[in-house]
Every structure is written in structure tokens, then in C-alpha cells.
Amino acid sequence: MYNESKPKWKSEKAWRSVLKALSWRVIASITTFILAMLFFGDDPNAVKKATSIALLESIIKMALYFFHERLWINITWGLLKNNGSE
Numbered sequence: 001m002y003n004e005s006k007p008k009w010k011s012e013k014a015w016r017s018v019l020k021a022l023s024w025r026v027i028a029s030i031t032t033f034i035l036a037m038l039f040f041g042d043d044p045n046a047v048k049k050a051t052s053i054a055l056l057e058s059i060i061k062m063a064l065y066f067f068h069e070r071l072w073i074n075i076t077w078g079l080l081k082n083n084g085s086e
Helices: 014-040 044-071
Strands: none
Touching: 014 044
């Protein structure tokens, strides 16, 4: 359902993309850590390995997400104009 009272934004500032990337990475990294812990099981270094994996994938994927967001800001396909039409 389309809500006429909401403003229509064509783009967003870079800091907004950074905050979105950070908030998503917290959720995704916790998930990765839990999965790695389950995978490594009884390994005495499980926490160290899971933490390393979660941190490394977090840094890499946060950067990729940021550039992905910035790329999509330049794509007008599917955006609404200010009058509500495509």
C-alpha cells in the first residue's frame, strides 16, 4: 500500500549507508560467530577461530555493503519521482 504522506527520497547521505552497514553487520556477525562455534564444536580453539572468522567477514562484508549501497543510489530504476510516478 502506498502512503502519500511519506516523503520520497531519491538518495541518502554516505553516513546513512555507513550506519546501515554497521547495524546489519552486528546482526550478521553474531550469526556467523554462532554458526562457526557450532561448526568447530569441541575444538579447544573454537572461540578464537569463530571470533577471527566473524571479525574478518564483518570488515570485508561491511565494505562491500557500503559500496553496493552507493552504487544503487546511482541507479534510478524503480525509484519514484516526487509526484509519485515512476
